[in-house]
Amino acid sequence: MSAVSPSPSILLTSTKPSNETHKTIIIPFIKKPTIPTIQCEFRSFENNSSSYQNLIADSSNRIHIIFKPPSSSPLTTASSMDLSIKHSKRVCLFYCSEMKDLAERIASASDSIELRGITWRTFEDGFPNLFISNAHGIRGQRVAFLASFSSPGVIFEQLSIIYALPKLFVSSFTLVLPFFPTGTFERMEEEGDVATAFTLARILSNIPISRGGPTSLVIFDIHALQVCLKSSFVTVLSCVFIFVFVFVILIFAKYYRFNGFVLQERFYFGDNILPCFESGIPLLLNRLQKLPDSDNIAIAFPDDGAWKRFHKQLQHFPTIVCIKVREGDQRIVRLKEGDPKGRHVVIVDDLVQSGGTLLECQKVLANHGATKISAYVTHGIFPNSTWERFKHDAGGNPENGMTYFWITDSCPRTVKQVENKSPFEILSLAAPIAAALQV
Amino acid sequence: MEKPKKKQVLLFHCVEAEELALKVAAQSDLIQLQSINWRSFDDGFPNLFINNAQDIRGHHVAFLASFSSPAVIFEQLSVIYALPRLFTASFTLVLPFFPTGSFERMEEEGDVATAFTLARMLSSVPISRGGPTSLVVYDIHALQERFYFGDTLLPLFETGIPLLKQRLHQLPESDKIVVAFPDDGAWKRFHKLLDHFPMVVCTKVREGDKRIVRLKEGDCAGCHVVIVDDLVQSGGTLIECQKVLAAHGAAKVSAYVTHAVFPKRSWERFLHKNDGVHLLLDNGFVPTYCESHRQQSSF
Numbered sequence: 001m002s003a004v005s006p007s008p009s010i011l012l013t014s015t016k017p018s019n020e021t022h023k024t025i026i027i028p029f030i031k032k033p034t035i036p037t038i039q040c041e042f043r044s045f046e047n048n049s050s051s052y053q054n055l056i057a058d059s060s061n062r063i064h065i066i067f068k069p070p071s072s073s074p075l076t077t078a079s080s081m082d083l084s085i086k087h088s089k090r091v092c093l094f095y096c097s098e099m100k101d102l103a104e105r106i107a108s109a110s111d112s113i114e115l116r117g118i119t120w121r122t123f124e125d126g127f128p129n130l131f132i133s134n135a136h137g138i139r140g141q142r143v144a145f146l147a148s149f150s151s152p153g154v155i156f157e158q159l160s161i162i163y164a165l166p167k168l169f170v171s172s173f174t175l176v177l178p179f180f181p182t183g184t185f186e187r188m189e190e191e192g193d194v195a196t197a198f199t200l201a202r203i204l205s206n207i208p209i210s211r212g213g214p215t216s217l218v219i220f221d222i223h224a225l226q227v228c229l230k231s232s233f234v235t236v237l238s239c240v241f242i243f244v245f246v247f248v249i250l251i252f253a254k255y256y257r258f259n260g261f262v263l264q265e266r267f268y269f270g271d272n273i274l275p276c277f278e279s280g281i282p283l284l285l286n287r288l289q290k291l292p293d294s295d296n297i298a299i300a301f302p303d304d305g306a307w308k309r310f311h312k313q314l315q316h317f318p319t320i321v322c323i324k325v326r327e328g329d330q331r332i333v334r335l336k337e338g339d340p341k342g343r344h345v346v347i348v349d350d351l352v353q354s355g356g357t358l359l360e361c362q363k364v365l366a367n368h369g370a371t372k373i374s375a376y377v378t379h380g381i382f383p384n385s386t387w388e389r390f391k392h393d394a395g396g397n398p399e400n401g402m403t404y405f406w407i408t409d410s411c412p413r414t415v416k417q418v419e420n421k422s423p424f425e426i427l428s429l430a431a432p433i434a435a436a437l438q439v
Numbered sequence: 440m441e442k443p444k445k446k447q448v449l450l451f452h453c454v455e456a457e458e459l460a461l462k463v464a465a466q467s468d469l470i471q472l473q474s475i476n477w478r479s480f481d482d483g484f485p486n487l488f489i490n491n492a493q494d495i496r497g498h499h500v501a502f503l504a505s506f507s508s509p510a511v512i513f514e515q516l517s518v519i520y521a522l523p524r525l526f527t528a529s530f531t532l533v534l535p536f537f538p539t540g541s542f543e544r545m546e547e548e549g550d551v552a553t554a555f556t557l558a559r560m561l562s563s564v565p566i567s568r569g570g571p572t573s574l575v576v577y578d579i580h581a582l583q584e585r586f587y588f589g590d591t592l593l594p595l596f597e598t599g600i601p602l603l604k605q606r607l608h609q610l611p612e613s614d615k616i617v618v619a620f621p622d623d624g625a626w627k628r629f630h631k632l633l634d635h636f637p638m639v640v641c642t643k644v645r646e647g648d649k650r651i652v653r654l655k656e657g658d659c660a661g662c663h664v665v666i667v668d669d670l671v672q673s674g675g676t677l678i679e680c681q682k683v684l685a686a687h688g689a690a691k692v693s694a695y696v697t698h699a700v701f702p703k704r705s706w707e708r709f710l711h712k713n714d715g716v717h718l719l720l721d722n723g724f725v726p727t728y729c730e731s732h733r734q735q736s737s738f
Binding site: 123124125126127128130131132133134135136150151152153154155156157159160161163164168181182190191192193194195196198199202203205206353354381383384 | 480481482483484485487488489490491492493507508509510512513514516517518520521525538539547548549550551552553555556559560562563672673700702703
C-alpha cells in the first residue's frame with residue numbers, strides 16, 4: 001500500500017507549530033583540513049507574510065543573497081498552507097521515463113505544475129535521438145526536469161535534455177535529482193581511487209545558466225562524502241568574517257529552518273549551480289504521528305554518520321545509536337547509546353544498498369528488547385532484488401521481520417518491485433518536490 | 440636549433456580500445472601502457488582504480504577513449520576527469536571517433552543536439568600542470584563541431600586520409616585510381632588532401648518523393664574508383680553510390696571510411712560478392728565492431 005501525500009499541506013518542515021520562537025542555527029565547525037564555509041537557509045514568517053532569505057557562502061567566498069518580497073509564496077509549514085495557493089508560480093515539469101509516476105504525482109500535488117513531454121528515441125548506433133515538444137511554449141516559463149540516474153547508461157540521454165532546456169529562453173531552470181548516486185562507496189583512501197561522485201558533480205556543475213541565473217539542483221538526503229580538502233589562511237579568515245556577518249543577520253531573523261546539509265558536498269559543485277539539499281525526514285515524521293503507538297517510538301541510527309545527518313530533525317524522539325566495532329577480523333554492530341527496551345524502534349538512514357547493516361542493527365535491537373522494529377531510508381537502492389531479505393513481522397518477532405519499511409519514490413525501479421509488498425510502504429516525495437519547485 | 444626532446448607518454452585506455460592501445464604502444468618506445476581497474480559496485484556504478492597513480496606524477500599522460508555507446512561514457516569520463524589532477528605534466532585525451540555528430544541537424548527548436556552534450560562534458564575536463572587538455576579526434580563529422588569546445592580544451596583534429604593514400608599507393612593500379620565523394624560534405628572535408636587524384640562527386644537529387652544519388656561531376660569510366668567518406672552507418676549511401684559509379688563504367692569500386700559504425704551488423708551487406716564493394720576500413724576506430732568482421736574477406 002503506497003502512502004502518497006494527500007495534499008500540499010504535508011510539506012517539508014518539521015511539525016513544530018509556527019509560533020515557536022527561533023532556535024539557534026548551529027554553524028558548522030571549522031575542522032582541518034576542510035575548507036570552512038557556511039551554508040544556511042532560513043525563512044522568516046511574520047503575520048501571514050513571509051520573506052525568504054537565502055544566504056550562501058561558497059568556496060569562492062562570494063555571498064549570494066536572494067531576497068524575495070513578502071508577497072511571494074512561502075515555502076512551507078502547515079500554518080501558512082492557505083497562502084500556498086496564492087502567488088504560486090507556474091512550472092513546466094519535464095521528466096525522464098523512469099520517473100513518470102512520480103512526475104504525475106507531483107503534478108497532482110500542485111495546481112501550478114504542468115507536465116510536459118519529451119520524445120525519447122534512439123538512433124541506430126545507440127545514441128539518443130531526442131525532441132523536446134513545444135519548445136517555443138516554454139519560453140519565459142519556469143522549467144524543471146525530474147531526473148533519475150539509476151545506472152550509468154541512462155545518464156547521457158537525460159544530460160542532453162538537462163543541457164538543452166536552460167538555453168530555450170526559459171525564465172529559470174531547476175533540476176530535481178532526488179537521489180544523487182555514487183556518493184556511497186567512495187572513500188578517497190589512496191591516490192588512484194576515482195571518486196565518481198566528483199564526476200557527477202562536475203557534469204552537473206556544467207549545466208548552462210539560464211535567464212534565471214544558475215540552475216537550482218534539488219537533492220534529497222545526499223550521502224556524506226569523506227574527502228579532505230585543502231584549506232588556506234585566506235579562506236579561513238574570510239569565513240570568519242562571513243560567520244560574523246551571518247550571526248548578525250540571524251539576530252534579525254524571527255523564524256528560520258535549518259536545512260540539513262553536509263559541508264563537503266557543497267564543494268563538489270561549481271558556482272554555476274545552486275544545490276538545494278532537502279530531506280525526506282518530514283515525510284517520516286508525518287507518518288509516525290499517524291501510528292497507533294506513536295508515543296512509544298524510539299529512533300535508532302545505524303552509525304554516527306546517520307546520527308550526524310538526522311538527529312536534529314528527530315530530536316523529540318528518544319534516540320539510540322549503534323556503532324560498528326572491530327572484533328578480530330570482523331566488524332560487528334553494537335549498541336552505543338540509548339535503550340530500545342519495550343519500544344517500537346525505527347532505524348533511520350539516508351539509503352540502503354543490500355541491507356546488511358540494517359539487518360545487523362535489527363538483530364542487536366531485538367536482542368536488547370525492542371518489541372517492534374521498523375526502518376526508514378530515503379533511498380531504497382536494493383541492487384539485485386536484495387529487498388527480499390526484509391520480511392514482514394506481523395507481531396512479536398522483531399528479530400526476524402520488520403513492522404514497516406518506509407522508502408521514498410526517489411528510486412523508481414525499486415518502487416516498482418516493492419510496492420504493495422509488506423513490510424514496504426512508499427512515502428512519496430511529490431509534495432516536497434512540488435514545494436521545492438516554488439522556490 | 441635544437442629539436443624539442445621527445446617526450447615519454449604514459450598511455451591509459453578504456454577496455455574496448457585495448458587492442459588499439461597495444462598497437463599504439465608497439466609503435467614507439469616512448470609510449471608505455473598503463474592500467475586501470477575497471478570494476479563496478481552492486482548498484483551498477485563504476486568502482487575504478489588507477490594503478491600506480493603516484494608514479495605518473497610529472498609524466499605526460501594520455502587516455503585512449505571510445506564512446507561506442509552512452510552506457511560506457513560515464514566510467515571513462517570518471518577516469519578522464521581524475522587523471523589530469525594526479526600531478527601529470529600534461530594530459531591528452533585521444534578520442535578517435537567523436538560520436539553523436541552525424542545524425543543531428545538542429546532543424547527546429549526542440550531538437551536536442553547530443554554532440555553538444557558530449558562536447559560540453561569534455562570541455563569540463565580539469566586542466567593539468569601542462570595547461571588545458573588536448574583532445575585528439577579523427578575526421579570529426581561536422582566541421583562546426585570544432586566550435587563546440589570551450590577554451591579549457593585544445594582540440595586537435597586529425598585525419599585518417601594519409602593512411603588511405605599509403606594504401607592506395609600500394610595497389611597495382613595506383614595510377615588508375617579515381618576518388619569519389621558521396622556528397623558535397625565529403626568533398627569539402629577531403630578534397631584538399633586528395634587533390635592529386637582525379638575526382639568524382641555524387642549528389643542526392645530529389646525525384647518526386649525519393650532522393651536518389653546521381654553523379655554530379657567527374658568521370659570514372661574504366662577506373663578503380665574509391666569512395667571516400669568520414670564514416671559509414673548502415674551503408675545505404677555507399678551502396679547507392681556504388682551502383683551509380685558502376686553504371687557510369689567504373690571497373691572496380693572500393694570504399695574508405697575512417698569510422699565504421701555499422702549498427703546492427705550492417706557491415707554484412709558488404710561481404711564480398713562478385714560485383715560488390717571492396718571496403719578498406721580503418722578498423723581501430725570503432726573497436727566494438729572490429730572482432731566480428733575482421734575475419735570476413737573484403738575488409
